[in-house]
Amino acid sequence: MYMRDLQKILGGDAVGEVNQPLTGVGTIRSATSTQITFLANQRYRSDLSSSRAGAVIVGNADRDLTPLPRLVVANPYACFARVAQLFNPPALYASGVHPAAIIHADAQVAESASVAEYVSIGRGAVIGEGARIGPGCIIGDDVWVGAHTCLVARVTIYARCTIGARGIVHAGAVIGADGFGFAPDFSAGDGGWVKIPQVGRVVIGDDCEIGANTSIDRGAIDDTVVGNDVKIDNQVQVGHNCVIGDHTIISGCVGIAGTSTIGRRVMMGGGSGVIGHLEICDDAIVSAMTLVTKSITEPGMYTGSMPLMKHGDWLRNVVHVRRLGALADAIKNAAGSK
Amino acid sequence: MYMRDLQKILGGDAVGEVNQPLTGVGTIRSATSTQITFLANQRYRSDLSSSRAGAVIVGNADRDLTPLPRLVVANPYACFARVAQLFNPPALYASGVHPAAIIHADAQVAESASVAEYVSIGRGAVIGEGARIGPGCIIGDDVWVGAHTCLVARVTIYARCTIGARGIVHAGAVIGADGFGFAPDFSAGDGGWVKIPQVGRVVIGDDCEIGANTSIDRGAIDDTVVGNDVKIDNQVQVGHNCVIGDHTIISGCVGIAGTSTIGRRVMMGGGSGVIGHLEICDDAIVSAMTLVTKSITEPGMYTGSMPLMKHGDWLRNVVHVRRLGALADAIKNAAGSK
Amino acid sequence: MYMRDLQKILGGDAVGEVNQPLTGVGTIRSATSTQITFLANQRYRSDLSSSRAGAVIVGNADRDLTPLPRLVVANPYACFARVAQLFNPPALYASGVHPAAIIHADAQVAESASVAEYVSIGRGAVIGEGARIGPGCIIGDDVWVGAHTCLVARVTIYARCTIGARGIVHAGAVIGADGFGFAPDFSAGDGGWVKIPQVGRVVIGDDCEIGANTSIDRGAIDDTVVGNDVKIDNQVQVGHNCVIGDHTIISGCVGIAGTSTIGRRVMMGGGSGVIGHLEICDDAIVSAMTLVTKSITEPGMYTGSMPLMKHGDWLRNVVHVRRLGALADAIKNAAGSK
Known part of the structure; x- marks a missing residue:
């Protein structure tokens, strides 16, 4: 499949080499030159320049972030999911x-x-x-x-x-x-x-x-x-x-x-x-x-979870949860007695 | 099955129309005129007057709460469970x-x-x-x-x-x-x-x-x-x-x-x-x-669970769990320095 | 199997009656006179004198703790696991x-x-x-x-x-x-x-x-x-x-x-x-x-778990978790106003 085919099926703008042949999807770090990857989480933005992917799906704001062949779409993550489905159709079972x-x-x-x-x-x-x-x-x-x-x-x-x-x-x-x-x-x-x-x-x-x-x-x-x-x-x-x-x-x-x-x-x-x-x-x-x-x-x-602590810190601090009522009273008294 | 049959099998007092025919059980809100329901949780007491049930199982204290045909028993929830078993016997399997x-x-x-x-x-x-x-x-x-x-x-x-x-x-x-x-x-x-x-x-x-x-x-x-x-x-x-x-x-x-x-x-x-x-x-x-x-x-x-908070409240408050020991010390000092 | 066989297979020192016949393993409390037990957790040390086990696996420090036939090894728990494997080999399945x-x-x-x-x-x-x-x-x-x-x-x-x-x-x-x-x-x-x-x-x-x-x-x-x-x-x-x-x-x-x-x-x-x-x-x-x-x-x-409390204590204390930020501020103010 070629970049231009993906663009026809999924829409968006194909920028760069639309004849790039593609055989599958990969992560931004592991994709090879015939795989397409995506950038949805800005945390991985810096990985893009070193990616060896053959193409990438990006959002509109990232249109010019890379010289790689790219598919520019509104929702790059959802687009990537659909591309991955194209390359990995569900197993077929004989009826x-x-x-x-x-x-x-x-x-x-x-x-x-x-x-x-x-x-x-x-x-x-x-x-x-x-x-x-x-x-x-x-x-x-x-x-x-x-x-x-x-x-x-x-x-x-x-x-x-x-x-x-x-x-x-x-x-x-x-x-x-x-x-x-x-x-x-x-x-x-x-x-x-x-x-x-x-x-x-x-x-x-x-x-x-x-x-x-x-x-x-x-x-x-x-x-x-x-x-x-x-x-x-x-x-x-x-x-x-x-x-x-x-x-x-x-x-x-x-x-x-x-x-x-x-x-x-x-x-x-x-x-x-x-x-x-x-x-x-x-x-x-x-x-x-x-x-x-x-x-x-x-x-x-x-949210209602407890924070993670080193066990020693937990021992020192969490014991006071059992007497928070008394602590609150003590604070009220201390404040009142000023 | 009739109300009078249930009374014979399960005991209690049948009050009202003992010839009410019954085909199954229902909740106090969903029961139809041929279903029997029950009142065990006082929270649902107010639903009883609008219930369309054909009959109801009630405790002794609720004997006169409703004009519906009713079975008055010591433990209405357990009685209801047994009535439900009568109407829904376990699946039978051929040996x-x-x-x-x-x-x-x-x-x-x-x-x-x-x-x-x-x-x-x-x-x-x-x-x-x-x-x-x-x-x-x-x-x-x-x-x-x-x-x-x-x-x-x-x-x-x-x-x-x-x-x-x-x-x-x-x-x-x-x-x-x-x-x-x-x-x-x-x-x-x-x-x-x-x-x-x-x-x-x-x-x-x-x-x-x-x-x-x-x-x-x-x-x-x-x-x-x-x-x-x-x-x-x-x-x-x-x-x-x-x-x-x-x-x-x-x-x-x-x-x-x-x-x-x-x-x-x-x-x-x-x-x-x-x-x-x-x-x-x-x-x-x-x-x-x-x-x-x-x-x-x-x-x-x-009990030892954390209370539920809006995430912002959780962020503001639960961070202090990690320093409860120090807070407790500060209170002691404040109180001691009065 | 005899004590002396275990010693040959697993090493360590066999102390006491090496000809003690053994048919299996047991806990320190339940082992019978043809079973071998072990002492790894010092918490069970006091149970050893009343144990009816036929033999015991102990660490070097406990070599003289008991008159029972004993296998003295560096890691009594791991040794016990291996003895238990000898007496209880995995099920064999016909190929x-x-x-x-x-x-x-x-x-x-x-x-x-x-x-x-x-x-x-x-x-x-x-x-x-x-x-x-x-x-x-x-x-x-x-x-x-x-x-x-x-x-x-x-x-x-x-x-x-x-x-x-x-x-x-x-x-x-x-x-x-x-x-x-x-x-x-x-x-x-x-x-x-x-x-x-x-x-x-x-x-x-x-x-x-x-x-x-x-x-x-x-x-x-x-x-x-x-x-x-x-x-x-x-x-x-x-x-x-x-x-x-x-x-x-x-x-x-x-x-x-x-x-x-x-x-x-x-x-x-x-x-x-x-x-x-x-x-x-x-x-x-x-x-x-x-x-x-x-x-x-x-x-x-x-660690990040909540301590266990009686439900009444939990109600009295844990409600204050929701206002720990305010409590911490009050303490700071009380301390600052001294």
Whole structure:
């Protein structure tokens, strides 16, 4: 492919040698003379002069920053992502059902779908056009998988849950396990926990990506709902009856307790958590390892993590957190006694 | 089913129209005229007057709160859970072994058990009466699965581990992987870590539920022990040689390091953690994202999380955590110099 | 086996009855008269006099602490690990491929390797001498598994990733899922996230152990790299393009965001986290549930966790964290006004 082809497909201005042949993408430091790189983060600006890339995607402001053949666009990072997609199209799978897949007679699998070995598909399930069900996936009864969605491998979807079109679900993800709901009944002697049947579903929109070993629980009575274009990383836990808005991004190791409502375009940092029964408004950003303990009603960034200290400094300082109330009183007294 | 049937099965007082026909359960806001709901949390009290439910389960104090047909009981939440179970019995599986399951000749599978496709059961394993081994489960040698326990799908149980009766284990759970034990031996040149064989088991009691993608490690020499009626949510990690008491509840994303002893009826909040070699007494409650760094010897609630702040407030305030010791000294001096 | 045999194999001094027959290992409290235990932690010193062990491994300083038959060595813990390995050798698997495994015609599986039921091995994959691919593993195209490495069960390795020799990967681990990379493109109307193809690999060295349900993402363009003798516990998330040095130990529930470089012999405590694009130097120790928010350039221990408090104490004290800046100002004023 040539620079001029990229310009035709993706728009922008091709500046410099438009006949530069390109075979792939690379980072600004590792790209070779037949690879195209990009400059989106000004932090890497100084690396550009020493880059051996064959071409570069830059923003309008950086049009004249380099003599390299360049594609000048409004959003160089998004443009780079699209170029990378052109050079690295998703794997193609032959349509059809592997003989070592077990599909219930009452399931519907589109002829253009691809079902791999060791897959189990339950009664009433529907697998859409061009969908891919990778090896070892377990698809429960009445599950609905949208067109062109790819379950990579070893994905489990419990009965009646649905996922929209063009999604990607990575290995080990579990969609629709029982929410964590038990009523205490310790009155009669020892007693114990009474399980509340979890009869809602998980309903996932279009264009979502769900990470490896992530779990999204089904609703207790109503459904757990994930919007469109939601991106969820690995090792995430979404509790029952959560509602997650379109375009929201959830990083790895996040835990969201039940019945929380997360808005649109929210960004949850890695390892952050949400107490149950809260609301987080559109466009909120939650920092890494921050616990959301009350609803967030205004957009912006929210943080609640401890700073990193040398262990000796931590010992000397953090012990006083346990007596901050007394310290505050002492200050008030000192100020008052002046 | 009619209100009067529920009363006969579950006790309590049926007040109002006992011939109300009911087909299921609903939330106080979503229930329809043939569904029964419940009022346990006083927060939802005001929703009751506008509820379109056909009937409601209430506590004794709320007997006269509504004209709806109602079942008056001591513990409305537990009663609701049992009603929901009546309307939503667990899935029934035909007994027998799927032809695409591989069962060692020396394993014992009860005739009433159900073994699904792509299951592997090892030598000497015992599967109890009415148990369900769902698709893709891997059961190691000499594993023991109690009567009526359900491994939903893709559960792995390593050799020699046991789980009692009436349990539920969700997809992706791993019971009995090696504990994390290595001895450093860096003396000879570079050296490295020497693996300590993990030869204990995991022993799980009756009536336990284990969440999706949760892992419970086998003991190093002695066993890892989980009591009866223990409920463990998704994405939880239990280290080797932990002992967890009856009725304890462990929420999602909790991590418990090795050789910790957790008492009975303990509640671990989501994302909380326990350092190894500690004890937590009966009836302790650990808040979400709290790290337990020393043994807890008195019942009650324990917390150690950071409050949520707007990021600007966090920047302004939390920087001072690094100099709390100096602040405390300054206060002492100020007070002393009066 | 006799004490004298252990001494011949492992070195050190055998003191006392060298003909003591031994059948296994035990803890200092649980070992029986035919088991050998060890004393490495001085905390258990007082237990030695009441131990019923048949023999004990001690350090040079403890040579005369007990009349028990004893093996005196420089590193009793590492010696104990090796003795435990002698008594508990890893499971042996018959070489060969189970008929219910599906292996691409263009894959190479060593004759001495063992491939279990319900395994899928892709085109161009290479399985080394003596390797074990346990039940339910999914091995992508062009994956390389080193000699004597054991994938216990239900491990997924995505295309082109490699793992070295003598490794152990536990059930549910996912190696090589897509890194979490999306470019925002919300300019045109609503817009959305543009996926950045993740075309790097995961490259894992020799002698590594990867825990249950852990995930290590493939690189975006360059590779994610895990060195030799790295030990990773359960439920860990390693983001794309991380580089992890030899001998590093990562405890359970750790999350490492993308493009972080972790040195050699680093120890990451349970539940700790690392923000992306940082470096952690050799020999750093990060405490449990500590978030690393900036690069660590000096060896030593680093901590950033909140102390545990009774909930009432937490309420009284931690509220003041939100006004630490004002408190610090008040102190400065009080001191200045003297």
